Amino acid sequence: MAIRTYGLSGSGMDVDQLVKDMMSARREQYDKVWQKKTQLEWKKADYNTMYTTVQAFRDTTAFNYRLSSTTTPKIVTSSAEGIVTATANADAANVSRSITVDQLAEGAKVTSAAEISQGAKGSLMSQFGLAEGTFEVVISDGSTSKTIQVDTSKSIYDFVSDLNKSGLKIRASYDASLDRFNISTTGTGAGVAIDFSETTDDEGSAGISGKEFITDKLKLYADNPDLKVEGKNAKIQLDGMEIEQANNSFTAFGVTYNLKAEGTAKIHVSADNDKAVSVVKDFIEKYNSLLETINSELNEAKYKSYMPLTNEMKAELSDSQITQWESMARSGLMRNDSTLQSLIYKLRNDVATPVSGVEGKYTSLSAIGVTTGDYTEGGKLHLNETKLREALEADPDIVNKLFSSSGEDRNTQGVAVRFYDTLKLTMDNIKETAGITGTIDGDTESTLAKQIRNYEDDLDRMNDRLIQMEERYYKQFNAMEVALSKLSQQSSWLANMFSSGN
Numbered sequence: 401m402a403i404r405t406y407g408l409s410g411s412g413m414d415v416d417q418l419v420k421d422m423m424s425a426r427r428e429q430y431d432k433v434w435q436k437k438t439q440l441e442w443k444k445a446d447y448n449t450m451y452t453t454v455q456a457f458r459d460t461t462a463f464n465y466r467l468s469s470t471t472t473p474k475i476v477t478s479s480a481e482g483i484v485t486a487t488a489n490a491d492a493a494n495v496s497r498s499i500t501v502d503q504l505a506e507g508a509k510v511t512s513a514a515e516i517s518q519g520a521k522g523s524l525m526s527q528f529g530l531a532e533g534t535f536e537v538v539i540s541d542g543s544t545s546k547t548i549q550v551d552t553s554k555s556i557y558d559f560v561s562d563l564n565k566s567g568l569k570i571r572a573s574y575d576a577s578l579d580r581f582n583i584s585t586t587g588t589g590a591g592v593a594i595d596f597s598e599t600t601d602d603e604g605s606a607g608i609s610g611k612e613f614i615t616d617k618l619k620l621y622a623d624n625p626d627l628k629v630e631g632k633n634a635k636i637q638l639d640g641m642e643i644e645q646a647n648n649s650f651t652a653f654g655v656t657y658n659l660k661a662e663g664t665a666k667i668h669v670s671a672d673n674d675k676a677v678s679v680v681k682d683f684i685e686k687y688n689s690l691l692e693t694i695n696s697e698l699n700e701a702k703y704k705s706y707m708p709l710t711n712e713m714k715a716e717l718s719d720s721q722i723t724q725w726e727s728m729a730r731s732g733l734m735r736n737d738s739t740l741q742s743l744i745y746k747l748r749n750d751v752a753t754p755v756s757g758v759e760g761k762y763t764s765l766s767a768i769g770v771t772t773g774d775y776t777e778g779g780k781l782h783l784n785e786t787k788l789r790e791a792l793e794a795d796p797d798i799v800n801k802l803f804s805s806s807g808e809d810r811n812t813q814g815v816a817v818r819f820y821d822t823l824k825l826t827m828d829n830i831k832e833t834a835g836i837t838g839t840i841d842g843d844t845e846s847t848l849a850k851q852i853r854n855y856e857d858d859l860d861r862m863n864d865r866l867i868q869m870e871e872r873y874y875k876q877f878n879a880m881e882v883a884l885s886k887l888s889q890q891s892s893w894l895a896n897m898f899s900s901g902n
Contacts, residue, residue, distance in 0.1 A: 426869060430862045431710050437855035438708040443733045444848045446697070447834030450740065451827060453693055458823035461686045465679075465816030471800040473675035476655065480665035485658045488669045490800065492654030497639050499657060500664040505634035505648045508542070508594045509584035513622040517579050524552040524559070528617045535604025537614060541568040541585060542593035542630065550613065552606045556581070570594065581618045589631050589646025596620075596627040634659055671796030677788055680770065680799060683816075684781045691747075694740050695778040702732025739833065743826040748772070748779045750818040756811040758801045762791045765802055765815060 464470045468490030476486045484499055520526045530552045537548050546566040550559055556574050563572040569586045585592040599610040614620050614627065621627050633644045636659070638652060648659040655669060706729040714722055734740060751772070754764040762768050769787030773780050791798050805814035810821075830836075835846035843849040 426866060430859065430866060433855055433858055433862065434710065435707045437852055437859065439729075439733065440848055440852050440855070441839070442708075442730050444834045444840070444846075444852070445838040446734050447830055447848070448836065448838040450694070450697065450734070451830045451834070451836055453690065454743070454823050454827055454830070457686065457690045458820060458827070461683065462816050462819040462823060465683055465803045466806070466814070466820060468800050468804055471676075471679060471803045471816075472797060473672040473679060475670055475672035475675070477668045478665050479667075480663060481660075483659075483661045483663040483665045484667070485660070486655050486667050486669075488655045490654070492669050494670050494796065496666060496668045497655070498637075498664065498666055499639075500637040501634070501659050501662050502637065503632060503635040504659055504662065505588040505646060506632040507585040507588045508592050508629045508631045509582065510594045510620050510629050511582045512580035512619040514619055515579040516581060516617060516619050521556070521576060523555055524550070527556060528613075530617075531607045533604055533606030535606050535608055535610050535613060536599070536602075537596060537610035538598040538600075539563065539566070539568065539570070540593060540595040540598065541570050542591050542595065544568055545595075545598060550604075550606075550610070581620065583620075585631060587631070587646070588634075588648065590633045591646060592631040594629050599627065671792070673789060673792045673796065676792055676796075676799050677785060680768075680788060681783060683803070684770065684783055687747075688780050691744070691779050694744060697734040698736060698740055698744070700732045700735055702735045703728045706731075739826060739829045742829075743822070744779060746822045746825075747819065750815055750822055751779075751781070753811065753818075755802055755805055755807075755814055757805070757807065758798075760795060762795060762798050762802070767791070768798060768802065 472490035474488035474490070474492055476488045478485050483501060517527050518529050524530055525532055532552055534549055534551050537550060539546055539548065546568055548562050548566065560572045560574055563570065563583070569592065570583055571586055572583045574581050583594050585594060596614050599614060601609045601611050603609050611627070633646055634648055636643045636645065643650070650657055655667065657667070706725060708729050709717070709722060709725055717725065751765055768791040769784030770781055771784070773782050801814065803814045803816045805812065806817055807813045810818055831846065833846060834848045835843035837843055840849040840852050
C-alpha cells in the first residue's frame with residue numbers, strides 16, 4: 401500500500417472522501433455482478449426446495465400408490481376371533497373360508513418336577529451338596545448342540561447365564577421362590593427341542609455326571625428317560641385341506657391367519673370400500689398440496705427493482721427494512737419457471753388420460769369422480785364421493801386398476817405409475833439445472849453452480865483491479881501533496897528573498 405503523505409501542503413482537501421467518491425462509481429459494476437451472483441444463489445436454494453418437495457411426493461405418495469397393498473384394501477372378519485383372526489393382502493379373493501384348528505403349534509419346555517435345593521442357595525456346592533470341581537452337560541435346541549462346562553463353585557444363576565449365552569434358541573430360568581428350574585425354546589414347531597440326550601454318565605472332577613445333575617439335581621425329565629422334549633406343529637383344516645405349520649401364523653391364498661385356540665371359525669374376506677374412499681381422498685389431499693406448493697412458486701410476484709442489498713446499502717436501513725427488502729428481492733425467482741410449468745402440465749395430463757386396457761366404463765379418474773376444478777385453481781382435484789362409491793360397488797378393484805396398473809407404455813399405466821416416472825424426469829431436469837444441494841458445495845456439474853463460480857471468478861478479478869485503482873488514486877494524491885508542499889516552500893523562499901532585498 402502506498403504511503404499517504406497528503407495534507408503536508410495544507411491544501412485542506414479530504415483525500416479519503418475524494419477517493420471514496422471516485423471509487424464509488426467504479427464499484428457500481430462490481431456490486432451489480434455481486435447482486436446477480438446472489439440472485440443465482442437464492443435461485444439454486446429455491447430449486448433445492450422444489451427438488452426436495454418433488455422427491456418426497458415421489459418416494460412416498462407416488463411410490464405407495466403404485467402398490468396394490470395401498471390401492472386394494474381388504475376387510476377380514478372372523479366368526480370366532482378367540483380361535484383365529486386374519487388379515488388379507490391385495491391378492492386375496494373376496495371369499496369365505498372355513499378353518500378348523502386341531503392343534504396349536506407349541507415350543508418345547510421342561511420344568512423341575514419338584515423343589516430342587518438341598519441346602520443354601522449360594523454356589524452349586526452348597527445348594528446341591530456337591531464337591532468342588534466341574535462336569536459337562538450337552539444340550540441341543542433341535543438343530544444345534546452345545547457343550548456347557550459347569551463349575552460347582554458358581555451359582556445356579558451362572559449356569560442359567562451360560563445356557564442363555566450358548567447361542568442356542570432356548571431360554572433358561574430359575575425361580576427362587578418356587579425353587580424350580582425351567583428351560584423352553586424360543587421357537588415353536590416339531591423341529592425345536594430341549595434335548596440333553598447327548599449328556600453322558602461320565603463323572604467330572606466334581607464327582608457327578610452331567611446326566612445325574614440334570615435328572616437328580618434339577619429334577620428334569622422325571623418321566624422321560626430319553627432326556628428330550630420336542631415342540632409341536634400346528635394342525636389346521638382349511639376348507640378341508642389339511643395343513644401343518646411350525647408357527648401359529650401362516651399365509652394361504654393372500655390371507656394371513658393368526659391361530660389362538662383350538663376350534664372352528666369362518667373367515668370372510670371382502671373389499672374395504674370405506675378404506676378405498678379414504679385412500680383416494682388421501683391421494684387427492686397430497687396431490688393438491690404438491691400443486692399448491694409448485695403453483696405458489698410459479699405465480700409469486702417478482703419485483704425487478706428490488707435487488708440484493710450490499711453491506712453499504714444495509715448500513716442505511718433498519719433491520720425491519722432489510723427484512724422487507726430482501727423478502728421482495730427473493731420473491732418471484734422461479735416465476736413462470738419452464739421446468740415447473742412442464743411438471744404441472746404433465747401431471748395434469750397423467751391424471752386426465754384414460755388407462756388403456758381397463759374394461760368397462762370406469763377407465764379414468766374422472767369416471768370414478770376425481771375431477772379438476774376451475775382453471776384458476778391450477779389443476780386442483782376434487783372428489784365426487786357418491787360417484788366413487790358407485791364405481792367401487794360395480795368394480796371393487798377399480799382404484800387399483802386406475803392407480804397401480806403397470807403397463808408397457810404410458811397409456812396402459814396407472815396414474816401413480818405415470819406420476820412416478822414424470823416426477824423422476826423433473827428431478828433429473830432440476831438436478832441438471834441446479835444440482836441437488838442448496839449451495840455450490842460439492843456441486844461441480846449443474847448449470848447454476850457453474851454460473852455462480854464464473855461470477856465469483858469475475859468478482860475476484862474486479863476486486864483486484866479496484867484495489868489497484870484505489871492505490872493508484874492515493875499515490876496520485878500523495879504526489880500532488882508533495883508537489884504542492886514543494887511549491888509552498890519555494891514560494892516562501894522567494895518571499896523571504898524579496899523581503900530581505902528591500
